[in-house]
Amino acid sequence: MTATLPTAPARPAAGPRHARARVRPVLRLRNSPPDVLLCGALLCAVLCVQGWNITGYPNLSDDEGTYLAQAWAVQQGRGLAHYTYWYDHPPLGWLQLAAVTWLPSVVSPELFTVAPMRWAMLAVSAAGAVLCYALGRRLGLPHWVAGLATLLYGLSPLSVVLQRQIFLDNIAVVWMLLAFCLAASPRRHLWHHFAAGLAAAVSVLSKETMLIVLPALLVTLWQHSHRATRKFAVTGAVTACVLTGLAYPLFALLHHELFPGPDHVSLADGIKYQLTRAGSGFVLSPGTGARRVLGSWLYYDRVLPLAGLAAASVLLVTARRPGTTGRRLLGPALAVAALTAMVLRPSGYLPAMYVIQLLPFLALCLAGLAAAVPARILHTPPGFRRRWYAARWTAVLLLAGGALGWTVPRWYDGDRAAVTRELNGPYRQAVSWLGDRGKVADPGRARVLADDAVWLDLVHRGYSPGTGAIWFYKADLDPAIRARLPHGWRDVDYVVASPTVRRDAVDLPVVEGALEHSRPVAVFGGGADRIEIRRVARGSAR
Incomplete structure (x- = not known):
């Protein structure tokens, strides 16, 4: 006689309420x-x-x-x-x-x-x-x-x-x-x-x-x-x-x-x-x-x-x-x-x-x-009442x-x-003002401290990158820029006083001096979010 191994009893099929479909992960x-x-x-x-x-x-x-x-x-x-x-x-x-x-x-x-x-x-x-x-x-x-x-x-x-x-x-x-x-x-x-x-x-x-x-x-x-x-x-x-x-x-x-x-x-x-x-x-x-x-x-x-x-x-x-x-x-x-x-x-x-x-x-x-x-x-265990x-x-x-x-x-x-909501109108107005030759006669020679939100706008409007349009942090923190401003804030013509510039100027002597010795010539927006263009009083000392 040929020996045969006993087979395991077949597992009963789960009813539709007890079956839990396995989600197949998607390949592509x-x-x-x-x-x-x-x-x-x-x-x-x-x-x-x-x-x-x-x-x-x-x-x-x-x-x-x-x-x-x-x-x-x-x-x-x-x-x-x-x-x-x-x-x-x-x-x-x-x-x-x-x-x-x-x-x-x-x-x-x-x-x-x-x-x-x-x-x-x-x-x-x-x-x-x-x-x-x-x-x-x-x-x-x-x-x-x-x-x-x-x-x-x-x-x-x-x-x-x-x-x-x-x-x-x-x-x-x-x-x-x-x-x-x-x-x-x-x-x-x-x-x-x-x-x-x-x-x-x-x-x-x-x-x-x-x-x-x-x-x-x-x-x-x-x-x-x-x-x-x-x-x-x-x-x-x-x-x-x-x-x-x-x-x-x-x-x-x-x-x-x-x-x-x-x-x-x-x-x-x-x-x-x-x-x-x-x-x-x-x-x-x-x-x-x-x-x-x-x-x-x-x-x-x-x-x-x-x-x-x-x-x-x-x-x-x-x-x-x-x-x-x-x-x-x-x-x-x-x-x-x-x-x-x-x-x-x-x-x-x-x-x-x-x-x-x-x-x-x-x-x-x-x-x-x-x-x-x-x-x-919603899972229904065996014997649970349907009602x-x-x-x-x-x-x-x-x-x-x-x-x-x-x-x-x-x-x-x-x-x-x-x-x-439109929140960036003041920035666009400030850049437009600085790009107006009637307001700033020679952007190629002017020196403007501004935050990086408008730095590229100024460059596209004729301000020299790095020496004319100056990221305001670098006026104090970058030795290469400080060397181009030997008189500090006196070598600056304008400051675009955005909320970021006003907030961080307290730790930046050149920027703080430019703000203190300047007056607003144009203001766009209102409140804490206003953008001021300030002309430095002794900006032509260089």
């Missing part, structure tokens, strides 16, 4: 028509809201002008910055900005200024929205949940205000989302994992604070790599990231600017400044700069920061159980935790654009939990209605301000 969006249609529709909605009135709201920022002026310097072959590059940030961010804005600058060079060039940021926003959707799908979220995350990310008033601005954080976030998408690739190809490390390095070299997110990316890579090749995948990703990141100190070494020395800037000094700069105080202490920054975030949107942080906390608690949403979204939840920990430092520096790095991960966590809670409520099914659906609908009722009015007010 273009191969999935439902994903393409949904993602395309959401992308159109996001770009319409973010692009409407993009040049008028919010106020032009000095940081925007700085990054764009540095991109302009790269395009013009003037070096890595329009003044002495002192390793304040890795230059890869504005090198990419120079590439993104190259075609518009060729078509119309006079429009290469902050307000018109905000249109180029829509390409960055589009890439971020698509990658957010793709990451949600690759982490195992259903179509509608990934779409919800994309809407939360793209239509939050915080996103509408900050993503349309020319910030390095927006570029860095796109690269980090790409790194997460590659790390979570269902194909588990080794080159995907190597590319994830490369994309992560580009993100860090675009804005160095993205370094905080790397441990969360490593966890995602560990989760999604195959056990047989996990060591190769992790080693390759880390190696690609480290070797690419070393290009920055290597650049400084080749220029003999890695360490401090006489008569030159150094990477070591730049890092020391970033680590020892004056802090913003504790974010929860009243009256501190960090508290004001937090207040500005919550002024625009309370829903995504607070609800997203709560969702990330819940996901971290539930991440120990395999197969749960918390386990699938462990990487984004850890990214939220790491970035939030930096916000909660007792005396760290907190810039207003820092929240940009949190937004996509907050959106993914909030959308994931918003889908997990109804699924948990309670309608009651549970009622509870789900009430929760959804309450969330929408609390969110939509607040987002409507914030987004409506972004698409209707």
